[in-house]
Structures are given as C-alpha cells and as structure tokens.
Amino acid sequence: MKKSTIKDVAREANVSIATVSRILNNTGKGYSDKTRQHVMQTIERMGYFPNAIARGLINNESGTIGVLFPAVSGMVSAELLHGIEAAAQAFDKSVIVCNTLSDPDKTEHYLQLLYEKQVEGVIFANARLTSDFQKMVKQMAVPFVTLAGTSEIEGIPEVKVNDQQASYDATQYLIKHGHSQLAMVSGPSHDLIAGTPRIEGFKQALADANLPCKATQISWSHAFNFEDGKHAFRLIMAHHPETTAIFAASDEMAAGVISEAHAQGIRVPDDLSIIGYDNTKLAMMTVPALTTVSQEFDTMGNRAAELLCHSIMGEDIESLSLKHKIVERESVNKQ
Amino acid sequence: MKKSTIKDVAREANVSIATVSRILNNTGKGYSDKTRQHVMQTIERMGYFPNAIARGLINNESGTIGVLFPAVSGMVSAELLHGIEAAAQAFDKSVIVCNTLSDPDKTEHYLQLLYEKQVEGVIFANARLTSDFQKMVKQMAVPFVTLAGTSEIEGIPEVKVNDQQASYDATQYLIKHGHSQLAMVSGPSHDLIAGTPRIEGFKQALADANLPCKATQISWSHAFNFEDGKHAFRLIMAHHPETTAIFAASDEMAAGVISEAHAQGIRVPDDLSIIGYDNTKLAMMTVPALTTVSQEFDTMGNRAAELLCHSIMGEDIESLSLKHKIVERESVNKQ
Numbered sequence: 213m214k215k216s217t218i219k220d221v222a223r224e225a226n227v228s229i230a231t232v233s234r235i236l237n238n239t240g241k242g243y244s245d246k247t248r249q250h251v252m253q254t255i256e257r258m259g260y261f262p263n264a265i266a267r268g269l270i271n272n273e274s275g276t277i278g279v280l281f282p283a284v285s286g287m288v289s290a291e292l293l294h295g296i297e298a299a300a301q302a303f304d305k306s307v308i309v310c311n312t313l314s315d316p317d318k319t320e321h322y323l324q325l326l327y328e329k330q331v332e333g334v335i336f337a338n339a340r341l342t343s344d345f346q347k348m349v350k351q352m353a354v355p356f357v358t359l360a361g362t363s364e365i366e367g368i369p370e371v372k373v374n375d376q377q378a379s380y381d382a383t384q385y386l387i388k389h390g391h392s393q394l395a396m397v398s399g400p401s402h403d404l405i406a407g408t409p410r411i412e413g414f415k416q417a418l419a420d421a422n423l424p425c426k427a428t429q430i431s432w433s434h435a436f437n438f439e440d441g442k443h444a445f446r447l448i449m450a451h452h453p454e455t456t457a458i459f460a461a462s463d464e465m466a467a468g469v470i471s472e473a474h475a476q477g478i479r480v481p482d483d484l485s486i487i488g489y490d491n492t493k494l495a496m497m498t499v500p501a502l503t504t505v506s507q508e509f510d511t512m513g514n515r516a517a518e519l520l521c522h523s524i525m526g527e528d529i530e531s532l533s534l535k536h537k538i539v540e541r542e543s544v545n546k547q
Numbered sequence: 548m549k550k551s552t553i554k555d556v557a558r559e560a561n562v563s564i565a566t567v568s569r570i571l572n573n574t575g576k577g578y579s580d581k582t583r584q585h586v587m588q589t590i591e592r593m594g595y596f597p598n599a600i601a602r603g604l605i606n607n608e609s610g611t612i613g614v615l616f617p618a619v620s621g622m623v624s625a626e627l628l629h630g631i632e633a634a635a636q637a638f639d640k641s642v643i644v645c646n647t648l649s650d651p652d653k654t655e656h657y658l659q660l661l662y663e664k665q666v667e668g669v670i671f672a673n674a675r676l677t678s679d680f681q682k683m684v685k686q687m688a689v690p691f692v693t694l695a696g697t698s699e700i701e702g703i704p705e706v707k708v709n710d711q712q713a714s715y716d717a718t719q720y721l722i723k724h725g726h727s728q729l730a731m732v733s734g735p736s737h738d739l740i741a742g743t744p745r746i747e748g749f750k751q752a753l754a755d756a757n758l759p760c761k762a763t764q765i766s767w768s769h770a771f772n773f774e775d776g777k778h779a780f781r782l783i784m785a786h787h788p789e790t791t792a793i794f795a796a797s798d799e800m801a802a803g804v805i806s807e808a809h810a811q812g813i814r815v816p817d818d819l820s821i822i823g824y825d826n827t828k829l830a831m832m833t834v835p836a837l838t839t840v841s842q843e844f845d846t847m848g849n850r851a852a853e854l855l856c857h858s859i860m861g862e863d864i865e866s867l868s869l870k871h872k873i874v875e876r877e878s879v880n881k882q
Contacts, residue, residue, distance in 0.1 A: 230577060233568035242565060276660065290624065297646055306660045309644040311632055325611065325641045329664050438832050467832045474834045497773050497802045499809045499834050 225254040276306045277520060278326035279335045282314040287492040288509055292337055292359060295513025303521035305332070316344060327352045333520040335359050337513075340404060341368060355523035359516040360507070361405055369523075369531040371516040375406060378505045378536040379413025382487050383459050385503075385538055387421045390547030391457035391485060394418065397444040397469055398432040398461045406436065410461045410489070428452065436461060441468020449476070457485040457544070463494045463504055470498050470543070481545035491539050500542035507536060560589040611641045612855060613661035614670045617649035622827040623844055627672055627694060630848025638856035640667070651679060662687045668855040670694050672848075675739060676703060690858035694851040695842070696740055704858075704866045706851040710741065713840045713871040714748025717822050718794050720838075720873055722756045725882030726792035726820060729753065732779040732804055733767040734796045741771065745796045745824070763787065771796060776803020784811070792820040792879070798829045798839055805833050805878070816880035826874050835877035842871060 218236075222229040227247060234242045235251050243251075277300060281289050293309065300307045308329065310322035323345065326334060333355040341349070341356070341363040349356055349365055356363070358370045386394055396414045400407045411430060418425040428451040433440030441460060445468065448455060460466035466488030470480055478484050480500055488495055491506035512534055519529045553571075557564040562582060569577045570586050578586075612635060616624050628644065635642045643664065645657035658680065661669060669687070672694040676684070681700050684691055691698070693705045721729055731749045735742045746765060753760040763786040768775035776795060780803065783790060795801035801823030805815055813819050815835055823830055826841035847869055854864045 230565050230569050233571075234565050236568075276664075287622065293646055294648075297648065306657065307646065308660070308664070309646070311628055311642065311644070313629075313632065322641065325643070329611075329643070438828065464832070471832065471834055471836070493773065494829070494832065497799070497806065497829065497833070499806055501806070 221251070221255055221258060224258060225251045227251060274330035274332055275304065276308060276329065276331050277333045277335065277517070277524075278322075278329070278331040279307055279309045279337060280312055280319065280322055280326075280339070281309060281337050282312050282339045287494060288338065288360075288490065291492065291509035292513035292516075295510040295515075296335060296359075296517040297513075298510075299514045299517035299521065303517075305517075305521060307517075312339070314339065316342075320345065320348060323348050323352065332524045333357070335516050335520055336361060336363070336368075337516075338405075341365055355520055355529075357516050357520045357523070357529075360509070360512060369519060369529050371512055371519065371532045371534065372405075373507050373512075373534050373536045375409035376413040376416075378489070378507075379410040379459070379461075380417045381413075381536070381538060382489065382505045383414045383417035384421070386457040386459060386485060386487060386544065387417065387423070389485070389544060392421075392423055393452070393454045393456045394423065394429065394459065395448045395452055395455045395457075396430045396459045396461070397441055397448065397465050398430055399436040399440070399465070400434060401432045406461060407432070414459055429455075433465070436465055438464045438468040438471070441465030442472040443468075445469040445472045449478075455484070458487070460486060460488050463488040463490040463492045463502060466502050466504065466543070467494055467498050470500075470502075481543050485544040487538075487544055495539070495541065498543070503541045503544045504539055505536050506539045508534060556586065556590055556593060559593060560586045562586060609665035609667055610639065611643055611664065611666050612668045612670065612852070612859075613657075613664070613666040614642060614644045614672060615647055615654065615657055615661075615674070616644060616672050617647050617674045622829060623673065623695075623825060626827065626844035627848035627851075630845040630850075631670060631694075631852040632848075634849045634852035634856065638852075640852075640856060642852075647674070649674065651677075655680065655683060658683050658687065667859045668692070670851050670855055671696060671698070671703075672851075673740075676700055690855055690864075692851050692855045692858070692864075695844070695847060704854060704864050706847055706854065706867045706869065707740075708842050708847075708869050708871040710744035711748040711751070713824070713842075714745040714794070714796075715752045716748075716871070716873060717824065717840045718749045718752035719756070721792040721794060721820060721822060721879065722752065722758070724820070724879060727756075727758055728787070728789045728791045729758065729764065730783045730787055730790045730793055731765045732776055732783065732793055732795040732800050733765055734771040734775070734800075735769060736767045741796060741824075742767070749794055764790075768800070771800055773799045773803040773806070776800030777807040778803075780804040780807045784813075790819070793822070795821060795823050798823040798825045798827045798837060801837050801839065801878070802829055802833050805835075805837075816878050820879040822873075822879055830874070830876065833878070838876045838879045839874055840871050841874045843869060 222232045231243050235248050312319040335357050337359040339361045343364045346365050356368045360372050415425050431444035431447045433444050466486050473480050473484050488502045488504035491504045495502040495504045523529045557567045566578050570583050647654040668690040670692050674696045676698040678699045691703045695707050750760050766779035766782045768779050801821050808815050823837045823839035826839045830837040830839045858864045
C-alpha cells in the first residue's frame with residue numbers, strides 16, 4: 213500500500229489540492245462545512261494523517277518535545293530518559309530523541325530537524341549549550357531546558373546537581389572515614405560540567421582538612437570511561453603508591469580503578485577505598501559494590517521535562533538544583 | 548521571538564494563505580514564478596522552515612528514519628544506536644528515537660507519531676513486532692526492519708544473530724574446557740527472542756555431549772537484569788551445589804552471578820566458570836573480566852540501517868543473520 217499524499221486526497225475527494233490545503237490549514241475560508249466534512253472523511257478513509265502536521269503549521273502545537281543527547285554512557289542516558297518519558301506522558305507529550313555524538317555539526321543538524329518536526333520544546337541533556345547555537349535557539353522560539361548540563365545562552369534554565377558541592381562531600385566522606393592519602397581520578401579538566409567543578413570540590417575538601425594537594429594527586433583523562441579510569445589509576449599509583457583512597461569522577465572510572473587495583477593485587481576496600489560518582493546501575497554491579505554520589509538521574513529527567521512542559525504552557529520557570537546524596541555500599545574502608 | 552506561522556508568512560508576503568499553501572505544496576498552479584520567489588524569500592527571512600514538512604506532504608521524503616527501542620539495558624541500545632547513526636549519516640538520513648518502555652500502547656502511539664512525522668522507514672529494535680501492529684505497519688506504508696528482534700508480520704526483514712546457535716556454542720565452549728556440571732541462568736522462558744532460543748541452544752549442547760539436563764539446571768527470570776542473575780544463581784546453587792560452570796543469557800545476569808558468587812565465597816573462575824551473552828561494555832568491567840558471546844551490536848545497528856535505507860530507495864532486501872563469536876576473557880577456568 214502506497215501512502216496517500218495530498219494529491220491523492222484531492223483526487224479522491226474530487227476537490228482541488230488548494231481546497232485540501234485550506235482545510236488542513238484551517239483557514240475557515242474558501243470551502244463549505246460540507247466540503248470540509250467530506251474531505252476529512254476522505255482523509256480518514258485513505259489513512260492520510262496530516263493532523264499533527266497541520267496542527268503544527270497552524271498553532272505550533274505538535275504535542276512533541278525533543279531531547280538531544282551526546283554519546284554519553286548509555287546508562288546515564290537511559291535513566292535520564294526514563295524520567296523524561298514519565299513526566300512527558302503526564303503532560304500528554306511525546307518524546308523524540310536525537311543523538312548528537314557530541315558533534316557540533318550534528319547538534320546543529322538535529323536542532324534544525326527538531327524545528328522542522330515542530331517540537332514544542334527541547335531538553336538539551338548532558339552537554340554544554342554553547343553560544344554557537346544562540347541564533348538557532350532564538351529562531352526555534354520554543355522553550356529550552358538543559359539537563360545535567362549547562363548553557364552559555366542566557367535565559368535557559370538548568371536542571372542539575374551542584375557538582376562542586378557533591379565532589380566536596382564525596383571527598384569529605386573519605387576524609388571523615390580516616391583517609392589522608394587521597395587522589396582523584398578525573399575526567400577532562402576543561403570540561404565545565406563534570407570536569408572543573410568536581411576537581412574544585414576535591415581540592416577544596418582537602419584544603420579545608422589541611423591536607424596537601426599536589427598536581428599529581430589528580431589524574432585527568434580524555435573522557436569518563438572505564439579505560440580512562442584504569443589508565444588514570446596507573447598514573448596515580450606510579451606517583452603516589454601511598455594512596456589509600458580514590459575519588460573517581462564517574463562510576464565507570466571507579467569500575468576501571470577497581471579492575472586495575474585487582475590486576476595489581478591491591479584489595480578493595482582493605483588496601484584501597486574508592487568512591488564513585490553518578491550511582492548508575494553499574495555501581496551495584498562492581499565487586500565490591502561501589503559507594504558513590506547519587507545524581508538521581510530519573511528524578512532529574514523528570515523535573516527537567518516537567519519544567520519544560522510548564523514553560524510550554526507559558527509559565528515562568530527557573531533553574532533547579534537537585535540534591536545529591538552519598539549511597540553507601542562496600543568500596544570504602546571505614547577506619 | 549514568536550515562531551512564524553503560515554498566516555504570518557501570507558500577511559508578510561501580502562498573498563493569501565492558500566497561495567502560500569499551493570507554493571509549499573508545489574502544486575505548480577495558481578501562482579507565478581515571481582510570486583513563488585517572493586514567498587520563498589519571505590519564508591527564509593522570517594525563519595519559517597516548512598521545507599521538510601512540505602516535502603513530506605508532497606513526496607514522502609522527510610530524510611528521517613525512526614527507531615523504536617523498548618526499555619532494555621542502556622548499553623545495548625547505545626551500541627545499536629551508534630551503528631544506526633553511522634549508517635544513516637552515510638545515507639544522509641536523520642534518526643529520531645522513541646522509547647516504548649515495552650508497552651504496547653506506547654508502541655502504537657509512537658508508531659503513529661513516526662507516521663505523522665513522515666519518517667521514511669522504521670527500525671524496530673530489541674523487541675517482537677507482533678501482529679497487533681499489522682494494521683498500523685500496513686497503513687504507514689514505509690519499510691520496516693527488526694533489529695535484534697523478530698517480526699510476526701510477514702515480509703519484514705530481521706537483522707540478528709542466530710541465538711540458538713550462539714547459545715549452543717557458548718555451552719559447548721564450557722564443555723570443551725572440561726566442565727560437565729553445567730547450569731543456565733536464563734531470561735523469561737516465553738521470550739521468543741532471547742529466552743526460548745537460548746534455552747534450546749543450551750539443552751542441545753548438553754544433549755550432544757551426552758550430559759544430563761534436569762529442569763532445575765535452568766533457572767529463569769522475569770528479565771535479563773543484574774538482580775535477576777543474582778536470584779537465579781541462588782536458586783541454582785540451592786539445587787545443584789556441584790555446578791562448576793554457568794551460561795548466563797546476558798552480561799548483566801552474568802555480572803549478577805559474579806557478584807552473588809563473591810558474596811557466597813565462591814571464587815570465579817577457580818571454583819565457578821561463567822560465560823555471558825552480549826559483549827556489552829559491562830563484560831570488560833567485571834572482576835574477573837567476562838568471557839562472553841559477542842553480538843557486535845554496533846555492526847548489527849549499522850547493517851539494519853543500511854538495509855532500511857536500501858529498501859527506502861526501492862531495492863529488495865532480505866533478512867540478515869550476523870555472525871557471533873566468543874570473546875575470551877578471564878571468567879572461564881580452562882581445565
């Protein structure tokens with residue numbers, strides 16, 4: 213079965229294409245009620261479903277929100293998306309997801325696509341909405357919310373945890389449990405979301421406890437992956453074999469530290485304590501299970517979608533800082 | 548800035564809405580070349596971008612393919628999607644993703660949405676396309692491909708590995724390395740994708756090696772998750788403490804077995820060998836790293852999107868069975 217086009221509908225209903233267009237565009241002029249009814253029935257019979265499109269052309273209500281994700285850990289995206297879906301459903305919105313692979317060209321392309329698909333709002337997740345997109349965002353003229361990310365563009369609310377405070381608390385947790393030889397396995401130092409603020413939190417906690425912090429106590433990586441964690445931990449042990457506790461800037465990196473420690477015959481948590489960051493599903497899968505900073509991605513996704521839907525309805529919305537907490541499992545030795 | 552509508556364009560260009568509609572719908576009648584040029588310039592100046600929509604209304608070419616995922620392990624989706632994206636880009640197609648949460652109502656809803664968004668084809672991933680959707684699929688009248696799933700609807704090509712053969716090979720791998728006390732940690736027995744065929748493969752390998760297979764040697768679960776793996780392994784050890792090797796129907800379940808074995812003081816692989824299924828990133832993160840059946844999700848996603856794009860171009864396409872392989876790591880004791 214070939215899909216019906218507007219031409220087929222016009223032919224079948226024995227009216228002009230312009231008349232079908234007028235009816236779809238709800239102009240109210242140029243056709244009788246009877247013609248309208250006849251055309252709508254023809255459309256229904258033929259399985260031509262332009263309603264959402266026509267609605268979008270007329271009043272910008274597509275019933276759809278768009279979500280842009282970079283290529284992050286699948287677990288984080290999955291949990292954020294779960295929360296987004298639940299809130300969107302409550303507001304009777306559909307969600308379409310595009311994957312930018314952290315590529316600015318792809319990001320621009322997908323923003324354009326979401327515009328063409330008439331989304332009513334956009335959640336920009338897990339990335340930095342740079343000023344390069346200012347023109348496009350303005351042109352789209354729909355609400356934006358960043359989720360677990362930041363925005364360089366003024367007036368776009370952010371939903372995230374306070375990364376610096378959360379890192380401070382994670383580091384302080386290690387210190388509180390008797391550790392004074394600390395090191396950090398970090399993501400990229402120039403990453404303004406999960407890099408810089410987490411490093412600053414770590415440094416501040418050491419400073420407040422009057423503990424030294426040499427540059428070599430922080431080992432940064434290209435990303436936040438398992439292999440990055442393994443590599444960063446090897447560097448730390450080369451410089452600081454006295455280390456008894458590690459703060460890792462992601463659960464995946466923490467899993468890398470656990471794996472590498474195992475390979476080097478270092479027992480976790482007996483010889484080495486580790487605290488992670490994210491509380492993805494992975495945190496309960498490691499052996500020993502990982503003590504970590506919980507970001508509650510599901511809730512974050514939920515709140516971001518709620519805010520966006522309120523904004524779509526014309527309400528004023530503001531940035532939201534969500535609470536983090538430390539989820540205690542078995543990877544930290546309490547001295 | 549309020550987004551421009553067709554009404555705004557008509558007002559700004561000083562023509563009727565019907566004329567703008569005719570031009571967008573490319574009827575070729577009812578307007579001069581000069582008017583067309585004037586309207587298109589107005590549209591461009593106002594940032595009203597109906598091109599993709601108009602194009603879709605006319606000739607069903609939206610440049611977009613849709614992907615439906617259920618709520619599976621985030622890692623599997625992420626890797627499949629990565630492959631899909633790469634192939635789609637090569638064919639100059641955009642990808643929009645919808646998350647069905649394995650809910651038939653949501654699946655129907657999102658198929659409808661993809662139809663309204665004028666996608667040119669659909670990849671139905673990681674699930675069974677049941678005959679309930681026959682009418683909708685027929686109405687959409689665009690190519691479908693199932694990916695790591697199956698279709699009850701005739702004529703829809705499938706891209707997947709041979710699950711039964713892969714499970715046979717995994718089980719035979721354990722037997723080949725000296726194990727004769729085997730058990731299987733399975734997903735739902737009624738799951739026709741990853742349940743039944745994998746159980747059949749396990750049984751056949753035991754039969755061919757003249758090994759007994761009691762019902763209690765196979766422990767099935769509600770899903771394929773970490774907790775399911777832990778629970779199923781506890782049941783197996785209650786019935787068969789003599790077990791020396793486990794075939795788990797997913798990497799997440801295998802991670803659950805490793806975690807539970809650790810909790811029970813059973814050493815992996817010294818006391819217990821484990822082989823998983825999927826070769827997600829998790830497989831390299833467990834301690835010890837997991838020997839597993841690789842499904843090469845990236846390649847699968849890539850081939851599925853390629854097939855779909857060929858089908859969109861009018862070519863005949865057929866189901867594709869991709870090769871699996873066993874990736875050897877450290878979780879199987881080679882006796």
